[in-house]
Amino acid sequence: MSAGTVLCRFDELVDGEARGFDPQKGGQDTLFGVRRGSRLYLYRDLCPHATSPMAWRKDEYLNRRRDRIVCFAHGAQFEIETGRCLLGPCIGQSLQAVAHAIDDRGNVRLV
Amino acid sequence: MKILGPDLLVFGVDHVPACCEFLIEYGLTPVGVTDQGGRFEAMDGTGVLILSSDDPSLPPALSSGNTIRETIYGVQDAQTLEAVGRELSKDREVRRAADGSLHCTDDLGFAIAFQVTVRKPYAAAATLTNAPGSPPQRGPNQVAVDPDAQIRPRTLSHVVFFVPDAARMEAFYHRLGFRVTDRFTGTGAFMRPEGNADHHALFFIQTPPFMQGCEHFAFHLGGPSDVIQAGSRLVAKGYQSYWGPGRHIFGSNWFWYFNSPMGVHVEYDADMDLHDDAWTPREATIGADASQLFLMQHREKWSPGGPPPA
């Protein structure tokens, strides 16, 4: 993943929802983010339990109440803000956060 | 004891509508499904029951957070049901529900139940192949591929559990007449019940206790082409492939696993080996080499010679 890559415009992201990204255009999302207000929590789409992609369908990374990230391989639950696994097969481990910034044109960029 | 295999898997889930949507896309038929959930059936009546995690009719949740709540096994007849009840009553409480089914927990605390099977006879065509050197199975002008084919899961094949003590699970199901067909050293055994020749209806994976739960379940489709066609349709709709399509070595079944909103993997499988008591179990160390004969990863549409000119 090269620094500078633009993932999307920040204002395309729906507040409270998740979205997957495929910056290498390999046909499989490798990153995902959850927008909360003016913040984006961006992680690798790689569950620490079995190094698996986590969504159950494109962009579906959250539980019904939208207050936890879930790995839909075996149900591990993660805190959105920290990426820490709170319950499930990788309890105590964490998602890998991905450094990014929102540039002056409103683009979400990898840094 | 002629247990035939799981008839129904019961899940208590966070997001009922998402699970219902997934299982319909997977190909099961909803039966009496409402926004509170309901049953999803294969052709022979076996299936999956989806209820909200707080539904009071469910057995208690596992502390791991895994959504499996009960595995209901089908047995051949009323005498078998009584025999199972007598055996299990020796060392645990067995409760009889209003519909006659028997409910208890196994030696690791999974809720299990037994009923006279719901599996009903059904007819569905086999995949016919033309292999040079053998008589053709499809004659002239009989076309194999139908891009619009309706592909329905035929019967509930097997369920796989993460367990903190695989040896104890094996011993418990042995009591109920299950046989070991093959084994991954240090991981767990593949088991088939006495009333079913399929290579496995159960497989155990040894894990730490905080992982206890269902790893995946699979329904049989009609053949490898069905597995790949049905799986490709899920991929095209944005569903997340986990592993596959490929072919296992133990069991020889074709496979394709997907993530699901139940938080367990859901597999399509086809063309599993059959065994009887003349079989000697094999043993291997788990890993990609031992568990897959080959793996074909899905890729975007492609044709030899590149895409047609625009």
Ligand code: FES
């Ligand atoms: S791979 Fe994520 S919980 Fe197992």
